[in-house]
Amino acid sequence: MPSLLYRLGRFAYRHRRRVLALWLAVIAAVVGCMVAFGGPGKLDDTFTIPGSQSQQALDRMKTDFPASSGTSAQVVFTAPAGQKVTDPADLAAIRTALAAAKSAPQVAKVIDPLAAQTVSADGSTAIAQVQYEVTQSELASGSLDALKGAVAVAAQHQPGMDVQVGGAAYGAGASKSGGSDFIGVGVAVIILALTFGSLLTAGLPLLSAIAGVVTAIAGVLSLSGVTAISSTAQSLALMIGLAVGIDYALFIVSRHRAGLAHGTAPQESAALAVGTAGSAVVFAGLTVVIAMAGLSVVGIPYLTVMGLSAAAAVLIAVLVAITLLPALLGFAGARLTPKPGSRAMRREQAADAPSGTAVAGEPAKPAKPANAGERWFRLVTRRPLLTLLAVLVAVGALAWPAHSLRLALPDNGTSPAGSSQRLAYDQVSKEFGPGFNGPLLVLADTSHSADSTTAADRIATAIRALPDVSAVAHPVVNAQTHTALIQVIPASAPSDQATKTLVSAIRANAPTLQQQTGATIGVTGSTAVGIDVSAKLDAAMIPFAAVVVGLSLLLLLLVFRSLVVPVKAAVGFLLSVAATLGAVVGVFQLGHFSSLIGVDRAGPVSSFLPIILLAVLFGLAMDYEVFLVSRQREAYVHTGQPLSAVHSGGRHSARVVTAAALIMIAVFAAFLTSDSQMLKQIAFALAVGVLLDAFVIRMTFVPAVLALTGHAAWWLPRPLARLLPNLDIEGEQLQQQHQESQPTQLTLVKASAP
Structure with a gap:
């Protein structure tokens, strides 16, 4: 090559x-x-998971309950202080706003809060449901803005009334840099x-x-x-x-x-x-x-x-x-x-120049490292065992919070403070409970039931008796398709573990309910889809990590023709991933120093982050491993001195790798200004991951391991050496050919000179 x-x-x-x-x-x-x-x-920012129960039920809703299969928005009306939304003037303003909302683009249905009984106990807040027949991805770019403009008329008719628009239609929000x-x-x-x-x-x-x-x-x-x-x-x-x-x-x-x-x-x-x-x-x-x-x-x-x-x-x-x-x-x-x-x-x-030799134009000086890179490598290899222990302690301390990692898809609760969807989410949580922000939908197929209405009522009663259920709406039955739709309001927030447990409990009771009513059920809705996505990602994490680590071992074995180098690289990669996840949990889930990067509310880590971190950091870690260790291997092949080869790698590559890592960190960290919680978490994880992998692992842990193992670091059993191809990733043969041709080129130049 x-x-x-x-x-x-x-x-x-x-x-x-x-x-x-x-x-x-x-x-x-x-x-x-x-x-x-x-x-x-x-x-299109829609999450889908083909083949899952939630997705199958959602797909069927498009034909059986088209008005409920699309996305929805919540319009949250909060009456002025000392008033109630049911007061004549306030109620008139709300209904004027709802009439305007019906004419907003792509709106299929508007549900009055009094008809749906979505008025808070103290009468201060009411929630109107705006239903779309299209999914979130199919919403036109200006539809939600048009809805905001339409319902804002309530504040004009009743000064002091607060009107916010939120709900599933906003999802996690688009990722804007x-x-x-x-x-x-x-x-x-x-x-x-x-x-x-x-x-x-x-x-x-x-x-x-x-x-x-x-x-x-x-x-x-x-x-x-x-x-x-x-x-x-x-x-x-x-x-x-x-x-x-x-x-x-x-x-x-x-x-x-x-x-x-x-x-x-x-x-x-x-x-x-x-x-x-x-x-x-x-x-x-x-x-x-x-x-x-x-x-x-x-x-x-x-x-x-x-x-x-x-x-x-x-x-x-x-x-x-x-x-x-x-x-x-x-x-x-x-x-x-x-x-x-x-x-x-x-x-x-x-x-x-070898350490200690004079540079052209300068007087000879006592032997010392040629540059800062070599000085650092000499420092960390002076007592390599102590260096390894220090790295392990530091990385272990950073990685410790990762044991409490909690994964979920982002929701409006982590939207930017002051945004309409965040204000709506907070007001709904305060007045109706956090579960109202993420209702579950239970789709029942009653085609084998004696009576669809009776079966749906029995299912709703059984679900109402489960733990962590705040409310269960009256079933909506479609007699033509023999299906029923039941809305379930959890007592916990969409991203809480209790909500995941409730979804599992409903699904676990499905066989019993089928025996009692003859109906089969499926749990769906945006909250259930998010739970299924997280579960599938959790299940894929360990196999994917095993493939990534195995691939790194194989590739580095081929490149460096050594057993120690691939194992050391894989261990270092796992250490940097663990420490990065610990840092992410500490900042985003536990809230440590979160205000420094514009995070005002702690919450679960995005379900996508760990597996994306594994994939991206693996490739970047291999970058630094190749550019640093290849120089060290080249020096060892030429000199046969393992410690001197380690120092040579620092002299030739540390400055460039440092610059490369700093550039990556700067590019990733710049995306921390994004409004998207998911993108902010990914940017933070990649910036911290590169920082740890480049400077703590590749430029500290790696030279210490190579210094500690000495000649064994470059050993490969002869049978394996004969089987493996020599990839010559650093082009040693090419450089040798160039060096051999240089004298000839110089002679030709001199001969042709006038």
């Missing part, structure tokens, strides 16, 4: 205008498809400028990453017209595509600049950078792609789309790095060469 990438990089450099024109044409075509067939206006990508890009520019000491050099990784992100996001959005693409999938693809796009380009540009600093011709240097660092980029990128695409095996469309969107963004980032980037390097030419005597030039020379 290094030789193939070398030729590809040289071709792109030499034919840079054609390559650039081709990429511009691809971007234009993808953007055109987005405008013609998709776009942000067609995003709020300009986070620009914040992340700004921080990345600063880090790149500090890393290279050149704005021109810093701009190339940024430019190539933006090209990849534009292509990926436009491609994803172009499919929104034919398949369900969620706003979270778009944001995740943007977040990961931008982060890895900058990082992959950073690794290649760093290797190219090092070649220029040592006198290699620009074209040859760019080709070698793509052949060496580009090989590691391809390997690292494919691990991310495999892990993200693997999310599709869980069987939840929402998660599948998220995984495939992120995988596409990473794949495009890899293609951009090995084709468009060398073309951009060709346009820059020799201008990327560090100036003689500059800090960048001294740093490149020092990195390749």
Whole structure:
């Protein structure tokens, strides 16, 4: 692969205008498809889980109870202080608002609170139900805003009356980055400028990453017209595509600049950078792609789309790095060469000089580490066992809260403070109980019952006797389809464990109810769908983690031809995941320091987060493992000195890996400004995960383990060594061929000189 990438990089450099024109044409075509067939206006944030009981019942409701199968909104009226919603003036204002709501777009039915008996005990609050015949994803972008405008007339007719709109129609809310990508890009520019000491050099990784992100996001959005693409999938693809796009380009540009600093011709240097660092980029990128695409095996469309969107963004980032980037390097030419005597030039020379040797133009100095990276690696390997114990204690302390991890889908209770849906949720919880925000729907098939009405009444009575049931509405019977619909109000909030227990209890009683009434039942509604999604994700977690860890062991065994390195990498990966989950639980579920990132209410962790964290962090952890350990392996092969090889890895790779990790952290952390609780949790988890994995695991735990195991770290049984292919991920043979050809090239240059 290094030789193939070398030729590809040289071709792109030499034919840079054609390559650039081709990429511009691809971007234009993808953007055109987005405008013609998709776009942000067609995003779908609906959770579905095909095959589950809740989804099957929901699908049947579309034909048997179409008015109840769509999404719904709650209009919460709160009377002025000292008044009641049943007072003549207040009631008149409410009914005026409800009349206006009936004419709002896509509204199928409006239920008067007096008819539904949804008036609080003290008479201060009333809830009107607005029913749509379409699902949340099918709501037009302005439908809910039109409903808000329609019901606002109540406050005009009765000054002091508070009117808020919430309910299931809002779901978890669309994931909006709020300009986070620009914040992340700004921080990345600063880090790149500090890393290279050149704005021109810093701009190339940024430019190539933006090209990849534009292509990926436009491609994803172009499919929104034919398949369900969620706003979270778009944001995740943007977040990961931008982060890895900058990082992959950073690794290649760093290797190219090092070649220029040592006198290699620009074209040859760019080709070698793509052949060496580009090989590691391809390997690292494919691990991310495999892990993200693997999310599709869980069987939840929402998660599948998220995984495939992120995988596409990473794949495009890899293609951009090995084709468009060398073309951009060709346009820059020799201008990327560090100036003689500059800090960048001294740093490149020092990195390749053995510790303690003099750098060109400077007097010899006593032996000491060449740079901060090597100094850190020397520090953590001075007493490696003590370092390992310190890491384990620190990571264990961070991971401890993870034992109380509670998963659920986000609801309006975690919406931004001050939003209409959050105010409505809080008022409903206060006056009617938290369960009123997430009612359960029980669909009964009474086709084998003697009498549908009697059977439905007996089912409702049995459910009413279960624990944690606040209220059960009178069954609605459809005599033509022999079905009945029963609304159940839990006493607990939609995301509480008690509500999950109630759903399980209703389903557990289904066989008994069938014997007594002849009817079969299914529990559905947005709350039940969310519970089923969480249950399926819980069941998939351990198998998926086993596949990810097993894949990491296999890939690293092939790359490094060692037994210790893959096991150490897998253990480090699990440590970073555990510590990250502990940090997420501490901030979002327990509320520690949550106000610092704009979280005003603690709640359960998003059901999707752990499995997304496993997939994404696995790929990113392999990035840093490959770029750090490959340099150490290369040094060990040349010198045979294990401790010196560890220090050499720090000298050559620590600075670039540090910059790459800081860029990723900045990009992920910038998305903490999002209003979406799910996206905020994902951004926090990825930022903390990269921080821990890069600096605590890869740059502290890993060198300590390698120093402690010595020569054994690079041992591989001979029978296994003969079976495994030599992937040469760092392009050692390519570099050796280049070094052997250098004297010949120099001779030819001298001979042709005038």
